[in-house]
Amino acid sequence: MEDIKQFIxxxxxxxxVLGDVSAAxxxxxxAMIQKYPAVRAEVEEIERALESYAMDNAIEPSEKQRAKVLNSLVVNLADDRIFTKKETVTEPTVISMRPPATNNFYKYAFAASITLFIASLVVIYSLNSKLQEKTQQLIAANVQNQHIAKTVNYMNEQLGVFRDTSFKILHLKGTKNLPDGNMVVAWSSAKKKVMIDLKSLNMPVNDKAHQYQLWALVGGKPVDLGVFDKVEGDSLTMKEMKPIALAQAFAVTREPRGGSVNPTMSEMMVIGQF
Known part of the structure; x- marks a missing residue:
């Protein structure tokens, strides 16, 4: 069956069908037409296609040309002089003609070009598959490198805070709203810098309508130090909050997204004091 397909x-x-083949x-x-119905069907389909093409591209003669031909026929048929009284049988003149030389160059060149085209498609598909594979590998490597870089940055940031003797480390403990909650705050009064460790943050993930807000207690009054989110999974960053020079305690409440002017005491999650 494969040989028949290749033959077709x-x-x-x-x-x-065009008559451009050698006798052999x-x-x-x-012989293939007689032996295989598929070949016969293909030949008939080609003949129909060529006939359809000829009909679609036929040129209709003008009315002037049509009239000229018809008038010529009428005149010739009406003139008896063109007929002889005695029918003369003329031997047909047979002229021997050499069969046209068959040029197979274009046929085989066309077949070779088709083969080359198919081979090129196979090569392009193979190269494209390899390129996609390499691209995926590069993406995976880039993601891994970003993760490593993020981890290194977090460790450097964390080590920088803990090595700086001007920072005080405070562990905030959970309230009745969150008994198991805890959080680490690093504060440098000299640098007026406040950092929170999101990796060690033990608090539930906040919804889209709320955020956590950090407060400092200064002279018995709460001071806003900014809002933050608890994201799913472990975060590898230390977040810098608003600066402050004096503080007796730190606390976190859950507030509407964007924060509040005053803390909602009923939503206090963790608190710690020096």
Whole structure:
């Protein structure tokens, strides 16, 4: 069956219908037509296609040309002088003609170009698959490198805070609203810098309508130090909050997204004092 398919796709059937084949090729095609119905059906389909093409592209003669031909026929038929009284039988003149030389160059060049085209498609598909594979590998490596870089930055940031003797480390403990909650705050009064450790943060993930807000207690009054989110999974960053020089205690409340002017005491999560 594969040989029949290759024979049909070789282009020889189109050349056979057009009469551009050698005697040996014609006999081969006619033998295949007799033997395989699929070949016969393909030849008939080609003939129908060529006939349809000829009909679609036929040129209709002008009315002037049509009238000229018809008038010529009428005149010739009406003139008896063009007929002889005695029918003369003329031997037909037979002129021997050499069969046209068959040029197979274009046929085989066309077949070779098709083969080259298919081979090129196979090579392009293979190269594209390899390129996509390499791209995925590069993406995975880039993600891994970003994760490593993020981890290194967090460790450097954390070590920088804990090595700086001007920072005081305070562990905030959970309230009745969150008994198991805890949080680490690093504060440098000299640098007026406040850092929170999001990696060690033990608090539930806040919803989209709320955020956590950090407060400092200064002279018995709460001072806003900014809002933050608890995201799913472990975060590898230390977040810098608003600066402050004096503080007796730190606390976190849950507030509407964007924060509040005053803390909601009923939503206090963790608190710690020096």
């Amino acid at each position: 796709e070789s282009g020889i059937l189109e050349l056979y 090729e014609r006999r081969e095609v006619e």
